[in-house]
Amino acid sequence: MELGQRPELRQKVTLSPQVYQGLSILAMPVAELQTLVEAELLENPLLEVEEFEEEPAEAEDDRSESAEDERAWDEWLDQYEELDSAEPIVPRDPNAEDVDTNEFVGGVQTFDEYLLQQLGMLDVDDETARAARAVIGSLDHDGFFCVGLSEIATIAAVPVEVVERALAVVQQLDPPGVGARSLVEALAIQMDYLGLEEPLLDRIVRDHLDDVAGSHFRKMARALKVDEDEVRRVVEVLRTLNPRPAGAFSPGTSPGYIVPDVTVRRFDDDWVVTANTEAVPPLRVNARYRGMLREGSGADQETVRYLKDKIRSAETFIRNIDRRKDTVSRIASIVLEVQAEFFEDGKGPLRPLRLEDVAVEIGVHLSTVSRGVTGKYMATPYGMFELKHFFSGGYRTSTGMDVASTTVKSRLREMLTAEDPVKPVSDQRLAEMLSDEGIPVARRTVAKYREEMAIEPSWARKRR
Numbered sequence: 027m028e029l030g031q032r033p034e035l036r037q038k039v040t041l042s043p044q045v046y047q048g049l050s051i052l053a054m055p056v057a058e059l060q061t062l063v064e065a066e067l068l069e070n071p072l073l074e075v076e077e078f079e080e081e082p083a084e085a086e087d088d089r090s091e092s093a094e095d096e097r098a099w100d101e102w103l104d105q106y107e108e109l110d111s112a113e114p115i116v117p118r119d120p121n122a123e124d125v126d127t128n129e130f131v132g133g134v135q136t137f138d139e140y141l142l143q144q145l146g147m148l149d150v151d152d153e154t155a156r157a158a159r160a161v162i163g164s165l166d167h168d169g170f171f172c173v174g175l176s177e178i179a180t181i182a183a184v185p186v187e188v189v190e191r192a193l194a195v196v197q198q199l200d201p202p203g204v205g206a207r208s209l210v211e212a213l214a215i216q217m218d219y220l221g222l223e224e225p226l227l228d229r230i231v232r233d234h235l236d237d238v239a240g241s242h243f244r245k246m247a248r249a250l251k252v253d254e255d256e257v258r259r260v261v262e263v264l265r266t267l268n269p270r271p272a273g274a275f276s277p278g279t280s281p282g283y284i285v286p287d288v289t290v291r292r293f294d295d296d297w298v299v300t301a302n303t304e305a306v307p308p309l310r311v312n313a314r315y316r317g318m319l320r321e322g323s324g325a326d327q328e329t330v331r332y333l334k335d336k337i338r339s340a341e342t343f344i345r346n347i348d349r350r351k352d353t354v355s356r357i358a359s360i361v362l363e364v365q366a367e368f369f370e371d372g373k374g375p376l377r378p379l380r381l382e383d384v385a386v387e388i389g390v391h392l393s394t395v396s397r398g399v400t401g402k403y404m405a406t407p408y409g410m411f412e413l414k415h416f417f418s419g420g421y422r423t424s425t426g427m428d429v430a431s432t433t434v435k436s437r438l439r440e441m442l443t444a445e446d447p448v449k450p451v452s453d454q455r456l457a458e459m460l461s462d463e464g465i466p467v468a469r470r471t472v473a474k475y476r477e478e479m480a481i482e483p484s485w486a487r488k489r490r
């Protein structure tokens with residue numbers, strides 16, 4: 027095989043670092059952008075926050091003011107050096123522990139921590155407390171105790187009798203039902219906690235949970251030899267209990283804060299879109315450093331090259347921040363114009379609005395609009411909304427009106443809420459009902475919307 031070289035022409039599109047930075051900044055939520063701005067301010071000494079200060083009424087001689095500032099600066103440096111070199115008046119305690127600033131940072135309490143906190147407030151002996159901690163550590167994500175008593179006894183180095191006592195202690199903690207070894211035991215603990223003394227409820231819990239899941243009321247009534255209405259009444263009480271004890275504890279994710287990119291406010295009959303300048307303050311290049319590039323400043327060539335590089339970096343960063351602000355504001359203005367009916371009272375129907383339409387309107391690529399919408403929020407008089415909330419496909423009614431898919435989903439939910447639970451409405455019937463209202467929707471579309479709203483099909487919603 028012979029090796030050789032030959033010229034070849036090939037086109038290749040690459041993104042410059044400046045363009046890539048602009049795309050990344052556009053896609054960032056405000057919280058991440060704030061972090062990026064802070065990091066850039068620390069990295070680039072020529073970049074600073076633009077502060078608007080009132081000019082003094084009487085201007086003094088710049089030269090004398092500058093000289094006074096220099097003298098004040100020198101005096102402060104002298105005092106700082108004296109204080110820095112002086113011995114502290116009170117010697118530091120060598121046994122004192124350093125302050126951990128992480129202790130002041132908020133966090134999320136886990137389910138185990140929640141239970142251990144309650145356990146620490148109970149008056150139990152050391153062996154029982156140690157076994158109870160081992161029991162808490164062995165609970166599954168639903169709060170059930172799924173290991174053997176002997177295994178906990180080995181872990182905690184205590185007798186099995188102590189583990190039994192510890193398990194009883196854990197079962198007294200909140201939420202009710204935690205530490206149960208089965209669903210039946212969890213429900214029984216909750217019934218005892220609530221003081222529910224229903225013999226029929228106890229029998230249903232012990233022997234007919236599968237029938238409850240399938241809503242087989244008639245079958246349970248025959249087996250228990252009671253009236254079907256009585257079975258329905260008791261099952262409704264049963265459904266107020268929690269089959270997943272740990273489900274009552276929902277710490278969620280770490281504390282997060284939604285910061286709006288734009289604010290929409292109404293002034294008389296006009297709506298105004300305002301960018302959030304408090305979250306991301308305006309930036310500028312330091313004028314003193316920029317002045318060092320002028321001839322006669324005395325800066326050497328290496329300093330000049332460094333300043334030019336940092337100025338270019340700062341100007342690119344500022345330009346990308348401003349471009350992001352402008353893009354999001356223009357998108358919000360179009361949303362405000364298209365969804366004017368919604369903004370009248372916060373309850374009006376949404377009109378269909380696609381990303382492609384906005385991209386054509388403001389003259390940018392579709393991906394630019396997608397980045398400008400994702401993770402961006404709008405503060406309105408009716409609450410905080412993600413910009414994505416106002417975008418959806420839609421349908422044209424028989425009267426020629428455009429209706430967004432979110433409005434169709436809202437109407438579907440109203441229909442399903444009003445249906446007869448004994449004779450639930452099928453997807454085909456729902457599609458026909460919407461068509462009767464002038465909204466042509468296919469049955470498979472109704473099924474898709476129903477699944478997106480986490481609503482079961484008609485056969486599963488039927489109450490027997």
